[in-house]
Amino acid sequence: MKFGVGVDYSLKALLLLAERYPTTLPVRVEEIAATQDIPENYLRRLLIELKRGGLVASQKGPSGGYMLARPPARITMADVVEIIEGDYTPVECLEESSSTCPREQPCAMRDVWREVRDSVNGILRGVTLQSLSEKRKHAINYSI
Numbered sequence: 808m809k810f811g812v813g814v815d816y817s818l819k820a821l822l823l824l825a826e827r828y829p830t831t832l833p834v835r836v837e838e839i840a841a842t843q844d845i846p847e848n849y850l851r852r853l854l855i856e857l858k859r860g861g862l863v864a865s866q867k868g869p870s871g872g873y874m875l876a877r878p879p880a881r882i883t884m885a886d887v888v889e890i891i892e893g894d895y896t897p898v899e900c901l902e903e904s905s906s907t908c909p910r911e912q913p914c915a916m917r918d919v920w921r922e923v924r925d926s927v928n929g930i931l932r933g934v935t936l937q938s939l940s941e942k943r944k945h946a947i948n949y950s951i
Contacts, residue, residue, distance in 0.1 A: 813891045817853050819843040821862065821887065822943065825879035825936040833865070833872030853891065860890035879936035888931055895931070897923050 820839050827834065836854065840847040854873055857863045864876040875882065888895055896902050898920045 808897050810888060811892060813849075813853055814888055816843070816845045816850060817857060817887050817891050818884065818939070819845060820850060820854065820873075821857070821875070821879075821882065821936055822939055824863065824873065824875045825882075825940045826943075828875050828879050831874060833870070833874050835872040839873070856890055857887075860886070862886060862890065875936075879940060880938075882936045883932050884934045884939075885928060885931035895924060895928055897927075 820843055823839055823843055824834060836847060836851055839845065840850045843850075854863060854865070858865055858873075858876075861876055862882055863873045865871065865873050885895075894902075898916075900914065900917055901920055901924055
């Protein structure tokens with residue numbers, strides 16, 4: 808039930824863009840990759856997916872790069888998960904393509920798995936890039 812590294816990298820990149828919002832100056836892929844410790848080639852592929860999903864916009868040219876396509880308060884973690892990994896379903900029988908449980912008898916766990924899916928999706932829909940950015944700004948870092 809883990810999300811892939813693509814979701815983590817996408818959120819890190821989007822958080823950097825959210826912290827610079829509402830500036831219209833694009834951020835270069837190289838800068839995002841370096842500051843967020845993300846492999847550059849992988850980040851390029853993720854940003855293409857995020858652009859297709861309407862979360863980022865790009866500008867070409869020497870001063871080009873990426874910026875958020877909409878305010879950070881209107882981008883949720885659920886948006887990112889859906890674009891990068893598709894619908895979150897903890898078990899196969901809840902996928903849209905699977906209309907029935909492959910077992911002959913009704914599965915007592917299916918309702919529980921549905922609750923898990925709905926709870927996780929509800930949490931992810933309730934967390935925006937803006938709220939994550941604010942948490943990050945207010946976080947206190949302790950080191951010994």
